[in-house]
Amino acid sequence: MLKFKEYACPETLEEAYGLVQKKRNIVLGGMLWLKLQDRTVGTVIDLQKLGLDTITEDEENYYIGSYVTLRDLEIHEGLNAYTKGAIAHAVEHIIGIQFRNCATVGGSIFGRFGFSDVLTVFLALGAKVELYKNGIVSVEEFINFPRPLQDILVRIILPKNVDGAVYMSTRNSATDFPSLTCAVAKVSGEYRVSIGARPMLATLVTDEQGILKDGITKESAESFGEYVASKVTFGSNMIAKAEYRQKVCKVLVRRCLNEL
Amino acid sequence: MEISMTLNGRKIKASIEPNTLLIDFVRAQKCFSVKRGCETTNCGLCTVILDGKPVLSCSILAARCNGKTVETLEGLQEEVAPFTKFLAEQGADQCGFCNPGYIVNFAALLRENPDPTDEEIDFYLSGNLCRCTGFESQRRAFRNYLNYKKEQEGAK
Numbered sequence: 001m002l003k004f005k006e007y008a009c010p011e012t013l014e015e016a017y018g019l020v021q022k023k024r025n026i027v028l029g030g031m032l033w034l035k036l037q038d039r040t041v042g043t044v045i046d047l048q049k050l051g052l053d054t055i056t057e058d059e060e061n062y063y064i065g066s067y068v069t070l071r072d073l074e075i076h077e078g079l080n081a082y083t084k085g086a087i088a089h090a091v092e093h094i095i096g097i098q099f100r101n102c103a104t105v106g107g108s109i110f111g112r113f114g115f116s117d118v119l120t121v122f123l124a125l126g127a128k129v130e131l132y133k134n135g136i137v138s139v140e141e142f143i144n145f146p147r148p149l150q151d152i153l154v155r156i157i158l159p160k161n162v163d164g165a166v167y168m169s170t171r172n173s174a175t176d177f178p179s180l181t182c183a184v185a186k187v188s189g190e191y192r193v194s195i196g197a198r199p200m201l202a203t204l205v206t207d208e209q210g211i212l213k214d215g216i217t218k219e220s221a222e223s224f225g226e227y228v229a230s231k232v233t234f235g236s237n238m239i240a241k242a243e244y245r246q247k248v249c250k251v252l253v254r255r256c257l258n259e260l
Numbered sequence: 261m262e263i264s265m266t267l268n269g270r271k272i273k274a275s276i277e278p279n280t281l282l283i284d285f286v287r288a289q290k291c292f293s294v295k296r297g298c299e300t301t302n303c304g305l306c307t308v309i310l311d312g313k314p315v316l317s318c319s320i321l322a323a324r325c326n327g328k329t330v331e332t333l334e335g336l337q338e339e340v341a342p343f344t345k346f347l348a349e350q351g352a353d354q355c356g357f358c359n360p361g362y363i364v365n366f367a368a369l370l371r372e373n374p375d376p377t378d379e380e381i382d383f384y385l386s387g388n389l390c391r392c393t394g395f396e397s398q399r400r401a402f403r404n405y406l407n408y409k410k411e412q413e414g415a416k
Contacts, residue, residue: 007321
């Protein structure tokens with residue numbers, strides 16, 4: 001159970017940043033995963049007054065505030081038309097509507113959880129994160145940032161260079177944690193495959209061998225699925241064995257490519 | 261710390277500990293329909309409507325609801341009365357423990373989508389667990405209610 005003494009609701013990013021400089025303090029996000037942890041912290045920091053709960057766009061990017069909920073992502077027409085529903089598909093199996101009205105995209109990304117559907121899809125889409133002091137970095141780079149990271153995730157930036165995206169996952173039962181997550185996107189002409197819930201953090205594979213250089217066919221999709229499954233490291237836990245995940249990976253990549 | 265909110269149409273002020281969860285706060289305000297089921301964010305029993313959206317009160321700090329509007333089943337009696345009798349007719353409340361969460365979330369669904377398909381009902385209510393019925397009776401009850409509502413509207 002999460003234990004804490006103080007609740008802070010800063011009114012500026014600078015104030016929030018000052019608060020996270022103490023290692024015992026933590027940003028709340030949606031507080032869903034955090035609440036289930038056996039953990040004692042000093043002050044919980046609620047960013048709800050910082051106006052980070054909106055999705056905006058300009059000609060080059062979508063800007064998704066870190067306090068945007070998973071439900072907001074799911075029902076945002078522009079974002080889902082742009083990603084061909086991939087973002088909605090990535091979140092729609094996460095518990096239920098009430099949960100997704102609480103959980104924030106920032107909490108999912110900043111937490112860098114192995115089981116994260118959200119991280120998987122944004123990694124494939126070539127998204128970036130904007131941190132208050134560390135600036136703008138790609139999700140790929142952000143995954144390897146040190147923990148704990150004493151910074152504030154301001155927003156996710158999704159460049160408008162995606163030309164198709166598909167998301168699929170497998171679960172042992174509906175609304176459970178995924179046993180494998182897979183997102184495939186074509187970004188600036190490059191095929192990007194993200195595999196998560198391995199059960200380790202999502203990882204990115206691109207078409208370095210040119211398997212898809214002549215386009216997606218039944219054969220090239222099959223080959224690329226085998227390639228991704230051979231490149232990615234899988235592990236075992238109570239949800240699935242590594243061998244199972246490897247076989248499922250091959251199939252999900254192929255299916256995603258065929259739908260792209 | 262001091263907070264104020266509109267709870268079931270009534271403006272209230274209260275002094276709370278920072279770690280008070282919304283579920284405990286509304287129960288202290290005598291909203292006993294809001295209950296703990298799983299306490300692991302899975303069952304939907306603690307559902308309340310916060311600023312128009314259904315949320316899990318077991319996982320939200322009361323402090324975060326300062327200045328907001330919270331609705332529980334106690335404040336939705338008039339809105340939900342038309343369909344609760346359909347639940348009773350289908351025997352959908354065997355032990356009845358999950359009912360408040362189901363009813364509040366179904367009310368939230370109807371606000372968003374007044375004429376949902378069976379698939380949309382299943383999808384919206386997937387965060388509400390019932391361990392007695394297997395969900396069939398609730399689905400039948402909601403479908404019967406929606407059909408009845410259409411008939412009534414058609415007769416006007």
